[in-house]
Amino acid sequence: MTQNPKRYTITAALPYTNGPIHIGHLAGVYVPADIYARYLRLTGNDVAFMCGSDEHGVAIPMRAKKEGVSPQDIIDKYHGIIKKSFNDFGISFDNYSRTSAEIHHETASDFFKKLYKDGEFIEEVTEQLYDAEADQFLADRFVVGTCPKCSYEEAYGDQCENCGSSLSGTELINPKSAITGNVPTLKQTKHWFLPLDKYSDFLTEWIVEGHKKDWKPNVYGQVKSWVDDGLKPRAVTRDLDWGIPVPVEGAEGKVLYVWFDAPIGYISATKEWATREGKDWEPYWKDEDTKLVHFIGKDNIVFHCIIFPSMLKAHGDYILPDNVPANEFLNLEGNKLSTSKNWAVWLHEYLEDFPGKEDVLRYTLTANAPESKDNDFTWKDFQARNNNELVAILGNFINRVVVLTHKYYDGIIPEYTGEYEELTQVKHFPAIISSSIERYRFREASQELMNLARLGNQFLQANEPWKKIKEDPETVKGIMYVALQIASAIAVLSEPFLPFTSNKLKGILALDADLSWNDISTKEVLIPAGHKINPGELLFAKIDDKEIQAQLDKLEATKKANEAANKEVVPQKETATFDDFTKLDLRVGTIIEAEKVRKTKKLLKLIVDTGLDQRTIVSGIAESFTPEEIIGKKVTVLANLAPRTIAKVESQGMILMTETPEGKLVFVNPDEDGVNNGETIN
RNA sequence: AGCGAUAUAGCUUAAUUGGUAAAGCACUGGUCUCAUAAGCCAGAAGUUGAAAGUUCAAAUCUUUCUAUCGCCA
Numbered sequence: 001m002t003q004n005p006k007r008y009t010i011t012a013a014l015p016y017t018n019g020p021i022h023i024g025h026l027a028g029v030y031v032p033a034d035i036y037a038r039y040l041r042l043t044g045n046d047v048a049f050m051c052g053s054d055e056h057g058v059a060i061p062m063r064a065k066k067e068g069v070s071p072q073d074i075i076d077k078y079h080g081i082i083k084k085s086f087n088d089f090g091i092s093f094d095n096y097s098r099t100s101a102e103i104h105h106e107t108a109s110d111f112f113k114k115l116y117k118d119g120e121f122i123e124e125v126t127e128q129l130y131d132a133e134a135d136q137f138l139a140d141r142f143v144v145g146t147c148p149k150c151s152y153e154e155a156y157g158d159q160c161e162n163c164g165s166s167l168s169g170t171e172l173i174n175p176k177s178a179i180t181g182n183v184p185t186l187k188q189t190k191h192w193f194l195p196l197d198k199y200s201d202f203l204t205e206w207i208v209e210g211h212k213k214d215w216k217p218n219v220y221g222q223v224k225s226w227v228d229d230g231l232k233p234r235a236v237t238r239d240l241d242w243g244i245p246v247p248v249e250g251a252e253g254k255v256l257y258v259w260f261d262a263p264i265g266y267i268s269a270t271k272e273w274a275t276r277e278g279k280d281w282e283p284y285w286k287d288e289d290t291k292l293v294h295f296i297g298k299d300n301i302v303f304h305c306i307i308f309p310s311m312l313k314a315h316g317d318y319i320l321p322d323n324v325p326a327n328e329f330l331n332l333e334g335n336k337l338s339t340s341k342n343w344a345v346w347l348h349e350y351l352e353d354f355p356g357k358e359d360v361l362r363y364t365l366t367a368n369a370p371e372s373k374d375n376d377f378t379w380k381d382f383q384a385r386n387n388n389e390l391v392a393i394l395g396n397f398i399n400r401v402v403v404l405t406h407k408y409y410d411g412i413i414p415e416y417t418g419e420y421e422e423l424t425q426v427k428h429f430p431a432i433i434s435s436s437i438e439r440y441r442f443r444e445a446s447q448e449l450m451n452l453a454r455l456g457n458q459f460l461q462a463n464e465p466w467k468k469i470k471e472d473p474e475t476v477k478g479i480m481y482v483a484l485q486i487a488s489a490i491a492v493l494s495e496p497f498l499p500f501t502s503n504k505l506k507g508i509l510a511l512d513a514d515l516s517w518n519d520i521s522t523k524e525v526l527i528p529a530g531h532k533i534n535p536g537e538l539l540f541a542k543i544d545d546k547e548i549q550a551q552l553d554k555l556e557a558t559k560k561a562n563e564a565a566n567k568e569v570v571p572q573k574e575t576a577t578f579d580d581f582t583k584l585d586l587r588v589g590t591i592i593e594a595e596k597v598r599k600t601k602k603l604l605k606l607i608v609d610t611g612l613d614q615r616t617i618v619s620g621i622a623e624s625f626t627p628e629e630i631i632g633k634k635v636t637v638l639a640n641l642a643p644r645t646i647a648k649v650e651s652q653g654m655i656l657m658t659e660t661p662e663g664k665l666v667f668v669n670p671d672e673d674g675v676n677n678g679e680t681i682n
Numbered sequence: 683a684g685c686g687a688u689a690u691a692g693c694u695u696a697a698u699u700g701g702u703a704a705a706g707c708a709c710u711g712g713u714c715u716c717a718u719a720a721g722c723c724a725g726a727a728g729u730u731g732a733a734a735g736u737u738c739a740a741a742u743c744u745u746u747c748u749a750u751c752g753c754c755a
Contacts, residue, residue: 016755059755218687222753225685258755298687298752328688329751336751367706372695373688374751381693381707388707392720400717407716443695447706454706457721466716538718 052097057258137239145172611678
C-alpha cells in the first residue's frame with residue numbers, strides 16, 4: 001500500500017456512450033468515487049479525479065448503423081447528456097474528457113508505439129471471418145452462429161450467452177454476418193497481441209501475494225483465478241473502421257481494441273486537465289508517492305487488474321493502482337438494469353423529476369450500495385430513506401436546533417456554560433468516518449454520519465432545553481451551544497456524502513467556509529458564541545406516495561412498451577401446400593421423465609410417450625419449467641423431425657411451444673380428457 | 683461448461699483472522715412536545731440458502747447441492 005501519499009489520482013470507469021447514465025452506474029462507481037474524492041480534498045489532499053466518455057468499440061458503429069446515423073452522432077449525443085447530468089448531480093470530476101479527443105488519440109497512439117518499439121507485442125496473422133458485401137471483418141458481436149459447446153443457435157462471435165463460453169468467431173458453426181446476414185468467408189489478417197503470460201509472475205507477486213488482505217474478495221478472487229488458470233496473449237487490435245488507427249505500417253483498416261485505448265483515457269484526461277490548470281500531469285501517473293485508485297463495476301475487473309496493469313508495466317514509466325474497489329451491480333425493482341430495455345432510472349430524468357433532491361438519490365444509493373453483493377433499488381426504499389432518515393433524523397435535528405436558537409437567542413450563539421461530554425464525542429466522528437471511507441466502506445461511513453445526527457437528537461432529548469428555558473435559562477445556553485457545535489460538525493462531515501445539503505447547512509449556520517474535516521477534532525470551537533446564524537430552511541422535504549407512484553407507473557409503462565415491442569406479429573410465411581402439411585407427423589404425447597441437461601441453462605432432456613414409443617426429446621425450456629412440474633403433462637410432438645444431437649444427447653422430435661410476452665414458454669397442449677397418446681393432429 | 687463472488691431478522695447490512703449472532707429501517711408498547719404526525723426509551727423478531735462432515739465449540743473450515751450476478755460489449 002502506498003503510505004502517506006503526496007497526491008491521489010482517482011479514476012472512475014469511463015461510461016460507454018451508447019446510452020445515458022443510470023442509477024446502476026452511479027451506485028457502483030460514480031457516487032463512491034465522488035465521496036472518496038471529496039473526502040480527500042476536504043482532508044487537504046492533492047487530488048486528480050478523472051473520468052470521460054468511452055466512445056470507441058464495436059457497439060457504437062453497430063448502433064449507428066441500426067439508427068441510420070453516424071457513429072459521431074451517437075457519441076456526441078450521449079457524451080453531452082452524460083457530461084451535463086454528472087455536473088448537475090455534483091460529481092466533482094476535476095476533468096471529464098472523451099476518448100475521441102485529439103489528446104487521447106495522441107496519448108493512446110504514443111502508448112502503443114512505445115510498446116511496439118520496445119518489442120512488447122506479438123504479431124500474428126490469423127484467419128478471420130470476413131463479410132465481402134459489407135467489405136468488413138466481423139469482429140466480436142458482428143457475427144452470430146451456433147455455439148460449438150452447447151449448440152445454442154444465437155451465440156455471438158465472442159461469447160455464447162447460453163452456456164457462457166468464450167468463443168472466437170471462427171469456432172461458430174454456421175456463422176452469419178450480423179450486418180448483412182451473409183455467410184462470411186475466411187480471410188487472413190494481422191493482429192498485435194499483448195503477451196499477458198509474460199506478466200504472470202509480476203501479477204502474482206503484486207496482487208496475489210501483495211494485496212491478499214486489502215483488496216475486496218470479488219476483485220482478488222477473480223484476479224487470482226485468472227492468474228492461476230494461466231494467462232494467454234490477448235489481441236489489442238481489431239479489424240474495424242471506428243476507433244484509434246493502429247499507428248504502425250501495414251495496419252490500414254485496423255484500430256486499437258477498445259479495452260486497450262479506454263483505460264489510457266484516464267491518462268489523457270489527466271493531461272488535458274493539467275494543461276488547462278497549468279500543472280504537470282506526470283507526477284499523477286509516474287511518481288511512486290502518488291496513490292492511484294480505480295473505481296469500477298465488477299464487469300471491469302480483469303481489464304483494470306490484469307490487462308491495464310500489464311500495459312503499464314510493459315510501458316515501464318507508470319505507477320500501478322493501490323486499490324481497485326470494484327462494486328457489484330444494482331437492480332431496479334427486482335430486475336436487472338438494462339439500457340436497451342429502458343429498465344432504469346436515468347440520471348437526467350431523475351434530476352428533472354426531483355429538482356433539488358440530488359442528495360436524496362446520493363444518500364439512497366450510498367446507504368444501499370452494492371458493495372459486497374448485488375442490491376435492489378426500489379422506489380419504496382428511496383422514499384423510506386428520505387422520510388425516515390434524512391427528514392426525520394438529520395433534517396429534523398438541524399431544524400430543532402435552528403428554530404430554538406432563533407426563538408431563544410434571536411439567532412445568536414449563546415455562551416458555553418456547564419460541561420457536556422458530547423463535545424468530546426463529536427471530536428471522534430472524523431476519525432470514525434475516515435476509517436470507513438479509507439477502507440472503501442461508504443455505506444458504513446454514511447451510517448456513521450447519521451449516528452452523529454442521532455447523537456444530536458439524543459442530546460436534546462436528554463437535556464430538554466424547552467423545559468429548562470423557564471426555570472434555568474443559564475443552563476439552556478450551554479445546551480444550545482453544544483447542539484450548535486454538533487450541527488456545525490454535521491455541516492462539514494456531510495460534505496462528501498451530501499454536498500448540496502452541506503452547502504445549504506453551512507449557509508444557514510453562516511459557517512466559516514474554511515472549516516476542514518480535521519478541524520472538527522482539533523478545534524475547541526466550531527461556531528463561536530456571539531456569531532449570528534441565518535433564518536432556517538428545511539434541508540429535506542417528505543416525499544409522498546403520489547410521487548413514488550408516478551415513478552412506479554413510469555416503470556410499468558416501460559414494461560408494457562417492451563411487451564408490445566416483443567409482441568410484434570411475425571409476418572405470414574410463404575404458402576404451404578396440403579402435401580407440405582401432411583408431411584408433418586404431429587402427435588399427442590405425455591412427458592414421463594424430465595431432467596436438466598448438465599452444463600446447459602436452457603435444456604431439459606425429456607422422455608415422452610408418443611403412443612408409438614417412448615423417446616428422448618431435448619427441449620430448450622429449462623428457464624420456464626422445472627423438471628418436476630412438467631412430468632405427466634400432455635404435449636404436442638412433431639414426431640418425424642430428423643433426429644439431431646443437442647449437447648451430446650440425441651433428440652428424436654420436437655415439442656410444440658409458444659411464448660408469453662414476458663418470454664415464458666407455454667405448451668401447445670391437447671389437454672382434454674380422453675385424448676390418447678399417439679393420436680395424430682390434423 | 684469452467685472460474686470468481688454472493689446468500690445472515692420483513693428490508694438493508696455487521697460479526698477484527700473457529701468462541702454469547704449485532705445494528706439501522708419497518709413493526710409493537712411506552713414517553714416527550716422544541717421540531718417536518720418528527721424525537722427519545724423499551725420490546726418482539728433468526729434452523730446464518732440446503733444437506734452432510736471436522737471440532738469441546740462453526741455464520742466462519744471441508745464436501746456436495748441450490749439460487750443470483752460477473753467473466754463480451
